[in-house]
Amino acid sequence: MYGLGILKGLGVTIRHFVNTYVEDVKLGARKATTGNSFQERQSVDSKGLYTVQYPEEKIAVPERFRFIPFLVTEDPDHPERPGQDWCTSCGICAKVCPPQCIWIVRGEDPVTKRPIPQPEAFFIDIDICMNCGFCAEFCPFDAIKMDHDYELADYDRTETHIFDKKALSKPFSYWMSIAPTTVYEEARDRGAWEHSDVVKELRKKGETPTPYTEPYQVAKMRFASGDTPAAAAVQEVATVAATGEDPETARLRRRKEALERKLALEAKANK
Incomplete structure (x- = not known):
């Protein structure tokens, strides 16, 4: 009971950390051929974390996004x-x-x-x-x-x-x-x-x-x-x-x- 929540939280953090590099390795070969790695990386099927090189890269906004x-x-x-x-x-x-x-x-x-x-x-x-x-x-x-x-x-x-x-x-x-x-x-x-x-x-x-x-x-x-x-x-x-x-x-x-x-x-x- 004691410390179980901390262990679960650490497990989520480690899983995100590992998935980040696994996804980068998977998309490494396709980046040179398709050029759509960033779009795939920010899709709902992607796992782990990724860095947005703004302004060269921009996250796609949802259709219901509201601005001026x-x-x-x-x-x-x-x-x-x-x-x-x-x-x-x-x-x-x-x-x-x-x-x-x-x-x-x-x-x-x-x-x-x-x-x-x-x-x-x-x-x-x-x-x-x-x-x-x-x-x-x-x-x-x-x-x-x-x-x-x-x-x-x-x-x-x-x-x-x-x-x-x-x-x-x-x-x-x-x-x-x-x-x-x-x-x-x-x-x-x-x-x-x-x-x-x-x-x-x-x-x-x-x-x-x-x-x-x-x-x-x-x-x-x-x-x-x-x-x-x-x-x-x-x-x-x-x-x-x-x-x-x-x-x-x-x-x-x-x-x-x-x-x-x-x-x-x-x-x-x-x-």
């Missing part, structure tokens, strides 16, 4: 809404934020001055943000997500740590690359890959949204096939890539053209 939020936008090559924000500037994220580090300026129509569902400006003070994830949990449009980029150290904390809309915006494909399981679950809940507002509009018109059961890349291009404005937009993206036009200029131009197509379709429907 970012805003989801459509991919630049999206047929109908290239680069368009998912955020509708509803302000729920700013209201539920515990440290109140989110500031939003809602956009307005330049002619009527009425508010439009699009943020004019969006700021997050990353020094105040506590990475709780409340903004992502409460967002009804899946427009704000928690990032995996934790290397944000800087010598200046006055301005560089206040991220604006440009610094916060990242395409939907990036969100899918870091959290594929969560992306699929959200698409399943929406019933389609598109933004929830797009899904509502399609159903009002009697059209079927892109099913989430299809792979995303296939689904994104499915409704852009054939002789349609969307297909022309896809061809235009390919043309821009070939001519080497400035990406930001091309994105704004495609966005303007997509808006013009939308207004033309609405005008045609109201006749």
